[in-house]
Amino acid sequence: MWAAGAQQPRRAGLALAAAAAAVLAVALAAWRRRRPPVREVLFFPSRPSCTEALLAEAAGLRTTARPCPCPLPRVDSSLSRLLRHLLSARRSLEICLFAFSSPQLGRAVQLLHRRGVRVRVVTDAQYMGLPGSQIGLLRHAGIQVRHDQEDGYMHHKFAVVDRRMLITGSLNWTTQAIQNNRENVLVVEDAEYVKPFLDEFERIWEEYNPINYRFFSKDDK
């Protein structure tokens, strides 16, 4: 009787241990599957490459039916890698750019906006009205854009994807810079760097709130 009575808690103990081991195994497998944080440096000028398939795929279109007829090679390039990181956004995208005229990057941002990603853009007032700027198109698409009203330039060139990935460097998002300039972009998933940039974005976003704009007539001194 004594021996039989002791088996009850022993069985329960074994079952508990087995359950704990199973939970541990699942957690370990998930931890192993977890991709390491992105730490990447991209240099420009970017190798010429066709990014149509990448953009079409992100838009949910079939690319095999109508491949792009352009003669550019379908290869990995700094631009395609930048686009891929950008297109990985699922929830939010903060962009803080002095100059933005690249049609490919403009299409990617519009596509994310249509996909329901909360996109916010901060830019420089002097540059945004120049021919080729994407800013008007982004505003037309319903994306929130704010700009400075300062003497100095809003000279940042960074973006934050899903509040976890920082994209920053010397690169303005212009075709000139992508194709012809010596430029660098760091892509970093590291809260220690992401947080100060997010804080800087929020600071600027509030400062550039249109309710703070000043409008002077020519008669004002």
Added chain:
Amino acid sequence: MWAAGAQQPRRAGLALAAAAAAVLAVALAAWRRRRPPVREVLFFPSRPSCTEALLAEAAGLRTTARPCPCPLPRVDSSLSRLLRHLLSARRSLEICLFAFSSPQLGRAVQLLHRRGVRVRVVTDAQYMGLPGSQIGLLRHAGIQVRHDQEDGYMHHKFAVVDRRMLITGSLNWTTQAIQNNRENVLVVEDAEYVKPFLDEFERIWEEYNPINYRFFSKDDK
């Protein structure tokens, strides 16, 4: 006899263990004293501050005897922090800058050169001749400078201190950018980021070797 004979190796073993423990303790103490790698984000415009004391100290001059008479506060600022990181160079400094006109940063670079640090500068040909550029002064001081001969801009804005610290961002080293623009600078001691930037510097340094310069007369087609 047998017992006494066995004490010899035992004593030697104890002495070896004590020596190993001492070495371990010293290594542990050194490891504890080792400062953690720099991971810093600086934002601009920089808070106005006087950097004279900082530069005079780095030049080995006594600052208490003749303090700077300027009215700027002696406070920590993004510019003073950038200067401090730069002035920490002991062996080498690689600079890759689109625009360089800040007198304070120019003085710091000349000071490092005089201190025996191996300074190399890469810059953009279109900008280096503009009024206020520091490039002519650096060349005059005997610092090696190379520039592009390309249609695109050499638009990088980075420096590498002692092959271990990367300073990079949106900031050109100009007074306009430091005092008036919204800018960012990352300061990173992490080989994973430093190495690709050093490789990029060496690539550009070789490409911009003056033996590769092309000189065309007006009659050339």
